[in-house]
Amino acid sequence: MPSRLSAQHPEHLSARQPSDLHLLRELPQLRLLSDAATELLWADWRGPQTAATVREGAEAVLAAVQAGKYTKLLNDNTHLTVMNVTAQEWDSIQVLPRLFNAGLQYLAWVYPPDLTGRRHTDYSVNRSSWPLLLTFEERQMALEWLRQH
Numbered sequence: 103m104p105s106r107l108s109a110q111h112p113e114h115l116s117a118r119q120p121s122d123l124h125l126l127r128e129l130p131q132l133r134l135l136s137d138a139a140t141e142l143l144w145a146d147w148r149g150p151q152t153a154a155t156v157r158e159g160a161e162a163v164l165a166a167v168q169a170g171k172y173t174k175l176l177n178d179n180t181h182l183t184v185m186n187v188t189a190q191e192w193d194s195i196q197v198l199p200r201l202f203n204a205g206l207q208y209l210a211w212v213y214p215p216d217l218t219g220r221r222h223t224d225y226s227v228n229r230s231s232w233p234l235l236l237t238f239e240e241r242q243m244a245l246e247w248l249r250q251h
Contacts, residue, residue: 126166132159134166142248143172150184151219153191160197164204173207174248180212180241185219192222202232208251209235210244 123144126134132155133146145163166172201209211227213220227237234251238244 126170127162129155129159129162131155132162134162136166136170136172138170140249141171141173142176143167143170143174144176145178146181147177147179147214148181148183150186151182153187153195156187156192157195160195164197164200167201167206168204171205173205174251175201175206175209176241176244176248177209177211178241178244179214179219179223182214182216182219185214185216185222187218187222189222189225192225198226198230198232198235207234208248210248211235211237212241212244213237213239 122139123135123137126136126143128134131147131149131151133148135144135146136142137144143163143166145159147159151159163175163177167175198209209232211223213223223237227235236244236247238247
């Protein structure tokens with residue numbers, strides 16, 4: 103059963119955060135939280151990433167979307183420190199089409215501070231045919247966009 107995050111939790115999305123955020127799954131590189139009232143899944147990527155950690159995390163996000171019928175994803179790379187993934191490895195991780203086939207409708211992708219991660223983000227977004235996938239510099243802007251849909 104998911105645990106409820108307290109109002110004092112330091113990783114609030116914002117001062118206007120959904121009131122019922124639940125921790126769905128925690129991996130060393132990723133924390134998945136949900137707000138069922140807004141059909142929002144928050145993927146909080148953390149620390150250094152490799153092809154293996156990205157692949158494992160992407161599959162966890164996909165499983166959460168499928169199980170929870172989430173239509174909105176905040177793909178938050180704010181806490182990602184290093185993206186140690188080659189372009190070839192990144193290209194082999196084809197999760198976006200599977201997410202949208204699973205029912206995801208809106209994806210807000212917050213850029214990581216890491217330059218390689220930013221390049222991989224842009225590459226994925228530019229190759230996606232899904233029109234409701236946007237990138238953001240700040241989490242708050244991404245969250246506001248998701249709230250409007």
